[in-house]
Every structure is written in C-alpha cells, then in structure tokens.
Amino acid sequence: MCITIPHDDNLVKAEKEKVSKYLDLAHEITAMWNVESTVVVPIVVFSLLAKSFDQHLKKLSLGCWIKGRIQKAVVLETARIVRRFLTLEP
Template sequence: MANKLDIVIMDRAQSSMFLVDITIPYDENLVRAETEKKRKYLVLVLAHEVTAMWHVESAEIIPTVISANGLIPVSLAHHLRRLGFRGNSLAAKMQKVLLLDSARIVRRLLSLSP
C-alpha cells in the first residue's frame, strides 16, 4: 500500500530512470529515515524490476529526506545534483514550503483549542 514511489523521472535519451521517494520525518529521525528508504528499496529490488519492466539500462533510487522543521541531511545536495539541479535554491525552496506548511498546521490546531 505504501510502496509507491513519489516521482519517477525517465530519461529516454540515456535509457535511465530516477526513482524519487520523498519523506518528511521529525528531526530526530532524519538519518534513520534516509537509511530506511535506501534499505527498503534494496530489499525490494525495485530498481531491477523497473529496469526490466520499462526496458531501460539503469534505474537509480533517490531518497529525498527533509525534516518537518526544515533540517536537511548533507546528502540532499548530492541527490539534487544527481537529478540535474544546481545550487542550493531548490533546497531552500523546499525548506520554505515545509516551514510554511508546518506553521499553517500549527495555526489550524491552535484555532481549534478553546
């Protein structure tokens, strides 16, 4: 049920795919969430199944992890570069969206309290 990928990017010219899985854990679970994503897809051998199913030469799993409070692991910059993004502007935008949504959730919860 929860084994679906968030984003699949296919590069037909290079005959490759990027399988992007996004997770937003709490701060203390940041590193554990990233290693869990990598382990989950290695155990499921998803990359091999995708290469056979879509007839591509390679499929790479890109775990994209950013905490609910905007903390970013060191590996996120590398993963974004693998997807073709340069600089830190995308990571900064991701942080901004996360922080604004977290604030919206907190405001909504506070307005429910008597």
C-alpha cells in the same frame, strides 16, 4: 515522488527507509526498461537537510536553487500544522 518530513533525530533513518522502501520498485523498473541500473534518490527534508542532499540534487540534475524552495515549503507546512493545532477547541 514520495517526500518525508521526519523529526530531527530521524533524518538518517528516514533516508535509509526511503531507499529500502523503493528498492524492489527500482529492480522492477530496471528489468521493465531493460537498463543496467536504477538508482533510488531519497529526498528527505525538514528544517535541516541531510548531508547527502546536495548529492541527491545533482543526481536528479536539479540546481541548488531548489533547496530554498523545498525548505520554504517545509516551513509553511509546519506553520499550517501549528496553526491548525492551536485553533482546536478543547
């Protein structure tokens, strides 16, 4: 699992980068497991969610309950980064 937390302006770009990054791996897995296809499902989160986020959750058989938990994790990590930055000595 690879999770990206991009700046607001880069959400769609980050999603596309994740798909292209793992495309070769998807082909390798398809051949290794002798299956018809493999799908790369990008999960890119920050304060907003991509329009495709719900579709990706369905592909992974995850309920919508996880959206809140993911957003909470992003907010907590952002707060941690801000606290760490604000406590730096000049």
